[in-house]
Amino acid sequence: MRHFEYLSEAEIQRLFHRAPQPFTVDTDPGMLAVGLGATLYSPGTRPNLAADIAKRAAYGVVSLVVCLEDSIADEEVPFAEQNTVAQLRTYAETGASGPLIFVRVRSAYQIRLVVDGLGEHLSVLAGFVIPKFLGSTGVEFLEEIEAASERTGRRLYAMPVLESPELAYTETRRDELEGVRQLLVKHRSTILAVRTGATDLSSAYGLRRNRELTIYHVHVVANVISDIVNVLGRAGDQGFVITGPVWEYFSYQERIFKPQLRESPFKEHDEKPLRAKMIDADLDGLIREVVLDQANGLTGKTVIHPSHVAAVHALSVVSHEEYSDACEILAATTGGVKASQYKNKMNESKPHRAWAEQLLRRATMFGVINEDVSYIDVISASDQL
Numbered sequence: 001m002r003h004f005e006y007l008s009e010a011e012i013q014r015l016f017h018r019a020p021q022p023f024t025v026d027t028d029p030g031m032l033a034v035g036l037g038a039t040l041y042s043p044g045t046r047p048n049l050a051a052d053i054a055k056r057a058a059y060g061v062v063s064l065v066v067c068l069e070d071s072i073a074d075e076e077v078p079f080a081e082q083n084t085v086a087q088l089r090t091y092a093e094t095g096a097s098g099p100l101i102f103v104r105v106r107s108a109y110q111i112r113l114v115v116d117g118l119g120e121h122l123s124v125l126a127g128f129v130i131p132k133f134l135g136s137t138g139v140e141f142l143e144e145i146e147a148a149s150e151r152t153g154r155r156l157y158a159m160p161v162l163e164s165p166e167l168a169y170t171e172t173r174r175d176e177l178e179g180v181r182q183l184l185v186k187h188r189s190t191i192l193a194v195r196t197g198a199t200d201l202s203s204a205y206g207l208r209r210n211r212e213l214t215i216y217h218v219h220v221v222a223n224v225i226s227d228i229v230n231v232l233g234r235a236g237d238q239g240f241v242i243t244g245p246v247w248e249y250f251s252y253q254e255r256i257f258k259p260q261l262r263e264s265p266f267k268e269h270d271e272k273p274l275r276a277k278m279i280d281a282d283l284d285g286l287i288r289e290v291v292l293d294q295a296n297g298l299t300g301k302t303v304i305h306p307s308h309v310a311a312v313h314a315l316s317v318v319s320h321e322e323y324s325d326a327c328e329i330l331a332a333t334t335g336g337v338k339a340s341q342y343k344n345k346m347n348e349s350k351p352h353r354a355w356a357e358q359l360l361r362r363a364t365m366f367g368v369i370n371e372d373v374s375y376i377d378v379i380s381a382s383d384q385l
Contacts, residue, residue: 001100003367037366132161181232193299194228247285
């Protein structure tokens with residue numbers, strides 16, 4: 001797999017100073033977690049799931065979750081379990097090498113059910129998503145995943161979702177986060193990334209964010225995300241990759257506020273029709289939230305519509321300016337500060353080093369665009385809206 005694999009080699013050369021690198025499920029997990037990008041959720045009840053996965057992979061999806069939890073009704077669980085296994089077997093028989101596929105389970109017994117059901121086709125599965133994860137409840141799921149890995153000889157990853165009321169409420173959050181941290185550290189080799197569940201966290205307060213607002217406008221939920229990053233997202237060996245919460249809107253509705261995409265960048269790149277198309281698809285709110293995710297230490301995003309994928313991936317590409325800064329910072333081995341090559345900021349080699357290291361991991365997975373290219377050009381070339 002490779003991000004933007006659907007682009008021609010000529011388009012890659014036009015857009016990228018450093019092209020995205022290929023990866024597989026066996027790639028270093030630290031790199032793999034950064035490369036998840038827009039993780040598309042799909043209910044396990046979809047009758048044509050195998051065909052849907054193939055179609056989305058051709059359009060740039062590199063990580064996908066088949067859901068057996070909240071996206072399906074309780075009475076549909078037996079069918080969803082059977083359908084998920086059957087559809088994943090069908091997809092595996094095509095010999096496709098991607099995307100990275102995870103199953104979101106609602107009970108630990110479903111881990112064995114899926115693993116045993118896939119049998120010789122287990123290679124199609126990258127791991128499991130564990131909903132409503134807490135230190136007291138998550139251990140059963142992690143042990144079941146690790147037992148399956150040992151039994152089959154294939155490493156299966158876990159992606160816990162932090163979304164429980166115990167994490168939302170101030171009086172229990174600190175202790176619960178510490179319990180989660182201790183459990184994740186104990187099972188570090190199994191944890192690929194930590195996901196954040198903004199919908200459930202909002203539900204603890206009876207809230208739902210408007211399509212014209214980001215999750216960072218919902219302060220009680222933004223505070224939870226801040227604490228999650230504080231405890232689990234620290235730089236260094238003890239930190240984990242934390243992904244951005246779901247963006248749940250995908251169609252036009254009458255607006256209260258002005259669109260959040262400035263006109264000038266689209267004029268400069270002769271892409272005014274693209275701006276109108278993105279606004280009609282409500283992607284301006286998504287783009288704003290992705291930028292704020294990155295500013296707050298989150299990488300990648302959960303999405304529920306294919307139209308979101310191109311925007312998230314375009315915003316994950318590293319700019320030429322960022323790349324130049326990161327290389328300059330890492331080249332300075334004795335500390336110090338100096339003006340950037342772009343002459344618009346100061347680069348301090350010691351305090352900026354952790355940022356630079358993280359940025360180069362993203363550059364490897366998503367590439368570095370040319371100096372005169374913007375994320376608008378990448379979205380336009382993707383033609384996925």
